[in-house]
Amino acid sequence: MEKPNITAQSAMRAAGGRPAKVSEVLELLGRRVVTGDYAVGETLPVEKELIEELSVSRTTLREAIKTLTALGLLEVRTRHGTRVRPRQDWSLLSRDVLRWMQPVEGVNVELSSAIDEAREVFEPAACALAAVRADRREITRIRLAYEAMERAAENDDVEAAIQADKDFHLAILAATGNPILEAFDTAIDAVLGLLFKAAIERHMESFRKNLANHLRVLEAIEQRRPEEARQAMLDMIGFTRRNLENYQIIKPIS
Amino acid sequence: MEKPNITAQSAMRAAGGRPAKVSEVLELLGRRVVTGDYAVGETLPVEKELIEELSVSRTTLREAIKTLTALGLLEVRTRHGTRVRPRQDWSLLSRDVLRWMQPVEGVNVELSSAIDEAREVFEPAACALAAVRADRREITRIRLAYEAMERAAENDDVEAAIQADKDFHLAILAATGNPILEAFDTAIDAVLGLLFKAAIERHMESFRKNLANHLRVLEAIEQRRPEEARQAMLDMIGFTRRNLENYQIIKPIS
């Protein structure tokens, strides 16, 4: 049902229960980079200093840095040190990077707005594709997510509502059969949780009102009507956008 | 002008000129995973065996595996070994992963089709956004790329044509001001090269015919007409798609 979601976050505890050191270092350095603690273009302290500051072995430090390099945050050159790469090279669709970019409390309005704008681009198209290509299994998954939303609405269960809403969108993405579009699911998964949580907690009623939009999407996909599905998703995102703007979780379109 | 493009590929040679060992191991293991040499869900040989097979130290092997883990290809659990994660978790927008997924000769039709389909989704939208938001600098970059395309057409310079065409599309993406959309530039950069190369080499004339489409996009952006820009890009992609289909570089829409 759920994918493993192996991220630094979830991997932070080794089987035993103690936090894994590499993950700790990764989290710390990753956050320092995205928060600008180490500015773009800046050179990080040399290995020796970081080892002393963090009290870890060189092995551990280097493994963490290898991960940050793979995520596009850092660039290591022999003898020149470790530097922060420009923002456009960061893997913004990585769970870890997205998490680091969100403040511990609240939301990153700039980033959330960008993701919401991207949703408006991808999700209607994904719906249209899903209406054409989804197999029975995938449609069932979408329907189950919708039904879970209905139950959550009845029970006033915020957590379940968020989860079901996310599942609904992820199921549609998965039904496009396009692996490139599916790559976007990380952003959906990582951020819709935040956005919806902020919105739903403020006003569960808006979640209920949005149920009808979801149902339209579902039915259009079931009936193999791509253009209706596209339009329904567009309407839904518009509805959501207005809510998010009202709560200042995202900023209005420029 | 050009971004550093630090990938395993380019990092394969350390400053000296000798290939870096970690990168070699990374390339080898990465390709084994995406080619299915190590199947999804399968457990890789234990560290000791890989060390012996590849004749590298444990440090080197583990740093390579750390990178593959960050790219979503592998998952390491203490005492359980290293396993290949399901395909939908792979970072398809990473240069390295995309490269591994393309055969050494020719193109991966499935993947190329998916990327082309994704382009049709986000590039028209990117054009519309660029028409609204691009600043003078960004518009200049787009125009310069267009002019480079014209020169390449005059000179029958295939390499320059490919590069300029890529630049044109990347410049538009960069002008959206949306970092999430920009994240797809990796896919564009890594794959348009392949696609265009295959197409242009076969028939430079189609590249020339496509110039007018590019000009329409450029002018619409300069004149701040988002809907015209969107439509122009849609037309351009349709034109390209027909070519690619003819050459069986991608498969027809389902």
Added chain:
DNA sequence: TCTTGGTGATTGGTATGACGAATCGCCAGC
């Protein structure tokens, strides 16, 4: 016979120390 408990082997996680290669900065000599 089945369960329970221990015990050693396996496997990844971390720490250390060492050496190499490339490069930078400084200083001496021309």
Added chain:
DNA sequence: GCTGGCGATTCGTCATACCAATCACCAAGA
């Protein structure tokens, strides 16, 4: 002042060791 070289710096790689968690196996006891 310029040039050449030498030492120091810094990352890349290697070898080894120990730890913790877990698994497979076996033996003792109910």
